Structures are given as structure tokens and as C-alpha cells.
Amino acid sequence: MAERIATPGRTRQIIEANGFSFKKNFGQNFLIDSNILERIAQCAGITKEDCVLEIGPGIGSLTQVLAETAKQVVAVEIDATLIPILSQTLGEYENVEILNQDILKTDIDTIIQEKNGGKPIKVVANLPYYITTPILMDLLEKERHVESITVMVQKEVAERMQAGPGEKEYGALSVAVQYYCDAHLDMIVQPSCFMPRPKVASAVITLKVLPERKVKTADEALFFHIVKCAFGQRRKTLLNSLFNQGNMELSKAELAKILQGLGWDERIRGEALGLAEFAALTDRIAALRTT
Numbered sequence: 619m620a621e622r623i624a625t626p627g628r629t630r631q632i633i634e635a636n637g638f639s640f641k642k643n644f645g646q647n648f649l650i651d652s653n654i655l656e657r658i659a660q661c662a663g664i665t666k667e668d669c670v671l672e673i674g675p676g677i678g679s680l681t682q683v684l685a686e687t688a689k690q691v692v693a694v695e696i697d698a699t700l701i702p703i704l705s706q707t708l709g710e711y712e713n714v715e716i717l718n719q720d721i722l723k724t725d726i727d728t729i730i731q732e733k734n735g736g737k738p739i740k741v742v743a744n745l746p747y748y749i750t751t752p753i754l755m756d757l758l759e760k761e762r763h764v765e766s767i768t769v770m771v772q773k774e775v776a777e778r779m780q781a782g783p784g785e786k787e788y789g790a791l792s793v794a795v796q797y798y799c800d801a802h803l804d805m806i807v808q809p810s811c812f813m814p815r816p817k818v819a820s821a822v823i824t825l826k827v828l829p830e831r832k833v834k835t836a837d838e839a840l841f842f843h844i845v846k847c848a849f850g851q852r853r854k855t856l857l858n859s860l861f862n863q864g865n866m867e868l869s870k871a872e873l874a875k876i877l878q879g880l881g882w883d884e885r886i887r888g889e890a891l892g893l894a895e896f897a898a899l900t901d902r903i904a905a906l907r908t909t
């Protein structure tokens with residue numbers, strides 16, 4: 619087996635030899651614990667059949683493990699100064715392709731089409747924490763051909779993804795993740811496993827994208843619009859949030875009537891609603907707007 623990139627000594631050596639300096643604004647905290655990397659690949663269930671999209675390969679620590687377990691790896695890295703380093707560290711792996719791009723501007727559908735013949739890929743990443751939510755929302759809401767997403771995120775964000783109605787962490791991300799996926803918390807990872815150490819604990823979470831949505835709704839775009847309104851002003855009642863922010867073309871009295879029709883108190887807050895309730899509300903509003 620090739621020498622591991624993810625050890626403190628080897629990582630320091632690569633960084634110093636290339637005069638690389640960490641960029642905080644790119645969320646650069648590299649993993650330096652090979653055991654964690656092996657476990658991430660296991661939790662993602664990577665086999666030689668899989669095409670993997672990695673977001674932010676850094677100096678290639680996770681990419682190396684993925685290259686050894688998957689059929690093909692496409693890794694998207696925004697930092698141009700890491701590209702020559704990756705050519706060195708991953709030079710021996712013929713099944714790795716590095717793209718120097720911003721993942722939020724990357725045409726993921728074309729990658730899936732060209733690299734995996736349109737068949738669903740797996741996403742695996744130690745994510746740059748400053749854009750965790752936009753990355754996940756893009757993968758989920760745009761319904762990319764993705765089978766599963768195994769990612770390192772802040773522990774608190776992993777908790778948010780799994781939270782339910784009434785819990786402090788429950789929010790729009792919880793609803794989106796639970797609408798599209800089954801989520802499984804794989805492990806908690808301490809700051810000492812990274813260089814430099816992040817200030818917060820991290821967690822690896824696997825999201826298995828479901829073939830069908832957990833609830834049915836008449837209008838998916840309206841469903842997510844309502845969810846965002848409901849959590850946009852957490853301290854306001856659902857009625858006020860929908861009326862003030864919703865642009866629903868409905869009067870407050872009409873909205874209040876919908877809530878009453880669903881058997882809910884007018885003072886209910888959005889954070890009390892689960893997936894099924896958001897779907898029921900969406901369908902009532904959709905029906906009234908089309909009449």
C-alpha cells in the first residue's frame with residue numbers, strides 16, 4: 619500500500635515542501651488520521667463498482683483512500699495552489715480526476731453523465747464548513763443522480779439534519795434532509811484529527827437518498843417555500859411568517875382559515891410541524907391559490 623498522506627508527519631512534509639499555507643476562508647482543515655479516512659470509505663459503502671464525487675480534496679488524504687476503494691473518483695477543488703500538490707500526491711492513481719473549480723458552480727449532472735453513464739454516484743467529502751448547507755441543498759433539491767452522501771460536517775450541523783419538530787436544532791435543513799433521505803450518524807470526530815484543528819467537534823453523517831419522497835405534496839417548490847418562510851422568523855407565529863414573507867396572494871384571514879381547517883391553533887409556530895404537516899399545509903394553500 620502506498621504511503622498514507624493522512625499522517626501528521628507526511629501532511630506537514632507535503633505542506634512545507636510546497637510552501638503551502640492554509641486558507642481559513644476555504645475552510646481548510648485537513649484530516650491527519652488514516653483510521654478515520656478508512657472508516658469514512660466504509661461508512662459510504664464504497665466498492666470497486668462506484669464512481670465517487672469528492673468535494674474539496676485538499677492535499678488528497680481522503681482521495682487516496684477513495685482511489686483505492688472505488689472504480690473512479692472525480693474531485694473538485696477550488697484552491698488553485700493545491701492542484702500541483704495533488705498531481706504529486708495522487709500521481710500514481712489513474713482512476714482520479716481533479717477539477718479546479720468551485721463546487722457551487724460545477725456542472726455535477728454532466729460529471730455524472732460523462733463519468734458514470736448517468737448512473738447514480740456517491741458523494742464523499744470532508745466538507746468546507748462555510749458552505750455545507752448550500753452544497754447539500756444543491757445536491758438534494760436539484761435531485762442530482764446521487765445514491766448517497768457521506769460527509770464530515772460540524773457536529774451541530776449533523777444534529778440539525780436529524781432533529782425533529784419541537785427540538786432546538788430543527789430547521790429548514792432538517793426538513794430537506796428528511797424529505798429526501800434517510801440520515802445515519804456514523805461517528806463523532808475530535809478536533810485533534812485535523813490540521814489545523816477546528817474550534818468545534820465534527821461528525822460524519824451518511825444520507826441515503828430515497829427513491830421516493832417520504833411524503834407526497836402537490837407542489838414541491840411551494841412546500842420548500844413554505845418551509846423556508848416557517849423557519850425564516852422562528853419567533854413569529856406560522857400565520858405571521860406566511861403572511862409577511864410568503865407572497866402567497868392570500869389574505870391573512872384566508873391563511874388563518876387554512877390553519878383552522880387543519881385543526882391547528884392560530885398561534886402555532888412553524889417549528890412544531892413535521893414533514894406530513896408541511897405537506898398538508900402546502901396542498902391546502904396550493905388548492906386555494908388555483909381556485
Ligand code: SAM
Nearest residue numbers: 644647648649674675676695696720721744746
Ligand atoms: N479532503 C481534505 C481532507 O479531508 O483533508 C480537505 C478537506 S477541507 C475541510 C475542505 C476542502 O474544500 C479544502 O481543500 C478547500 O480548499 C476546498 N474547498 C473550499 N471551498 C470549496 C468550493 N467552493 N469548491 C470546491 N472545493 C472547495
